[in-house]
Amino acid sequence: MIASNISSGTQRGKADRLLPVAILALAFILRAFAVGHPALRGDEGFSVALAAKPVGEMVALMLQSEPNPPLYFVALKGWIAIAGSSELALRWPSVLAGAMLVALTYRVGRAWLGRPAAAGATALAAFNPFLVWYAQDARVYSLLAALVLGAAWLTWRAAQKRGWQLWVWAGCLWWLALFAHYFAALALASIFLALLFAPRTRARWRAALVMSAGIVLTQLPWLAYVAPLLVGHSKSWISAAGGVELLWRLLTVFSAGQASAGASQLSQAIGALLLAALLMWGSVILLRRALPAAAWVLALALGTPLLLWLLSFYRPVFTEQYALVALPGVCLLAAAGLSGLATAGWWGKVGRSLAYSTFIATSFFSLSNYYFNPRYSKSPDWRAVSDYLARTARADEVVALNLPDPAFYYYYRAPMPVEAVPAAALAEFGAAAAAAQLVQLRDSYAHIRFFFAPSALYDPQGFAGEWLQACCEKTDDQFVAGFRVQTFDTPTGSLAAQQAYPVEFESDISLTGFRLVRSVVPRGGQLQLTLFWLVRAPVAKSYTVFVHLLAPDGFNILNGDGIPRNGSRPTTSWQAGETLIDTHSIVLPADMPVGVYRLEIGMYERESGVRLAGQIGSGMAVDRFILPLRVQVE
Known part of the structure; x- marks a missing residue:
């Protein structure tokens, strides 16, 4: 019997030791899985672009x-020199930092809460979609969270013992955390308050103050350097929000992850409500049963979010990734609540099992979407965009980005030059400067490949797209990997592509040629015909251009009549000697019979409807002209 008890105890001990190892292994697998597959997102592209610059230029840009x-960008620069700049290489430091964060969660949890709660907190951190997402991101946040948690743990250990060595190590980690992100100061302030309030550590406040003063003093040269920009800097994409909204946003992403990364509204709601209940219950449990650890766990879990909320009264600064450093503390606090349920009888144990199962289920739901559903990919498919541009590149063409994304430049390999249009946010760049930039592009290139993406913060009214639409001939409009890509020919490109067809009309108007971009058009598609007019003298009357699509039997079945240039250039505004590029479109019905069709064109007076006569060379004057082309409808 005694031997049996010893054997079962040994087995339980082995299981207790193997469980954290298994959880850590799974955490690493979740963070390393397909990490190099998604294309870089914009912020990751910014990291690469900044890290590629010389250190002096990098610091000047900051x-x-x-x-x-x-810190992060200098470290990334060194890492790229060693490991290269593939997506896998760029994200691997975050993978390692994310795995280290989970390991630290277990170590801190075991010291503060005991082995069972530590294992629970580690499991919550291992499966957490928000932590996984940032552990696969070439940004500072995963490293920052690991540095803050390690610094908090060393600060606690230093406060438990005499001597200065641990204070130095803790100070070094806090210094690195602050050199990684300024908001690490919020976590440092929270942990300092925890040390003051915790019964067993408050006597070490002088040592903590010396450590904090040393950190601040060594940071002062850099802070003085960036202070002018830092004081007035704001993020235009961060908007003000109320306390309830901020709390709900944190609870949803901390429990089930981001909606953009695969979490459904239902899973977020369930996770948020469950997490809120566990955090409140965990707080009660710690304050009643583990008071020495309560201040530290609560400071780690709640300190940074609360201080971010308070800062938001001064300037909107709250966004979920800035609070990521609090998530290990949230896992510890929730695990304390779950451990408290285990002491409440059978129903508590059942509740604990259901809670863990719910968190794991919602996490796997979000992670499966994130890993396998393209709808929730970390970024657009920039590889497909780059391949498209390389495949379709032409001479004398420029790529114009309506909303520049740093990740675009990481993948771009085509020979065409690239410009952001406008060159900066329109509100600060100005419409006049943007128009001047577009005029320069129009006069310098024959073709413009335009990524049309009006943004509320960059080009809210689509100024650049409207300008190009008014000045240039649009020859293509399609979606590539989710991006709307429009192709424009400038006057230089359009005139070079016209097919000569000289017609002399009355009222000193000449047709010099035409252009049909596509002669084969699918049913339900759009037929586009461009006419080229030359004005010999001012025109007194307003004429409408008619474009008729003729069936094989000669009957007119569709028309694209209109004032020239989509109504923007009536003939009364034409100037002598001017060449006008005039595009007309006809939308084909989806049930249109397939076959070969013809196009006829001409002009008529807008008021009376009388057609304008014209002739080709010395031929007979007629009021309509059938163009020498065929349109195939499929």
Whole structure:
């Protein structure tokens, strides 16, 4: 009997030791799985672009436009020199930092809450979709969370013992965390308050103060350097929000992950309500049964979000990734609540099992969408965009990005030059400067490949797209990997592509030629004909251009009549000597019979409907002309 008890105890001990190892292994697998498959997103592209610059230029840019601390970008620069700049290589440091964060969660949890709660917190952190997502992101946040948690743990250990060595190590980690992101200061302030309130550590406040002062003093040269920009800097994409909204946003992403990364509204609602209940119950459990650890867990879990909320009264700064450093503390606090349920009888154990099962189920639902559903991919398919541009590149063409994304430049391999249009956010760049930039493009290139993406923060009214539509001939409009890509020919490109067809009309108007971009058009598609007019003298009357699609029997079945240039250039506005490029479109019905069709064109007076006569060379004057082309409808 005694031997049996010893054997069962040994087995339980082995299981207790193997469970954290198994959880850590699974955490690593979840973070490393297909990490190099998604294309880089814009912020990751920014990281690569900044890391590619010389250190001096990098630091100068941080003063001029983006006041990021340099640690992550300098480290990434060194890493790229060793491992290369593939998606896998760029994200691998975050994978390692994410796995280390889970391991630290177990170590801190075991020290503060005991082995069972530590294992529970580790499981919650291992499966957490928000932590997994940022552990596969070439940004600082996964590293920052690991640095903050390690610094908090070393600070706690230093406060438990005499001596200065652990204070130095803790100070070093806090220094690195602050040099990774300025909001690490919020976590440092929270942990300092925890040390003051915790019964067993408050006596070490002087040592903690010395450590904090040392960190601040060594950071002062850099802070003085970036202070002018840092004080007035704001993120235009961060909007003000109320306390209830911020709380709900945190609860949803901390429990089930981001909606953009695969979480459904239902899974977010269930996860948020369950997490809120566990955090409240965990707080009660810690304050009643583990008071020495309560201040530390609560500071880690709640300190940074609360301080971010308070800062938001001064300036909108709250966004979920800034609070990521609090998530290990949230896992610890929730695990404390779940451990408390285990002492409440059979119903508590059942509730604990249901809670763990619910968290794991919602996590796997979100992660399966994130891994396998293209709808929830981390970024657009920039590889497909790059392949399309390389495959269709032409001479004398420029690529114009309506909303520049740093990830685009990481993948772009085509020979065409690239410009952001407008060159900066329209509100600060100005419509006049944007128009001047577009005029320069129009006069410098024959073709413009335009990524049409009006944004509320960059080009809210689609100024660039409207300008190109008014000045140039649109020859294509399609979606490539989710992006609307429009192709324009500038006047230079359009005139070079016209098919000569000289017609002399009355009222000193000449037709010099035409252009049919596509002679084969599917049913339900759009037929586009461009006419080229030359004005010999001012025109007194307003004429309408008619474009008729003729059936094989000669009957007119569809028309594209209109004032020239989509109504923007009536003939009364034409100037002597001007060449006008005039595009007309006809939308084909989806049930249109297939076959070969013809096009006839001409002009008529807008008021009376009388057609304008014209002739080709010395031929007879007629009021309509059938163009020498065929349109195949399929």
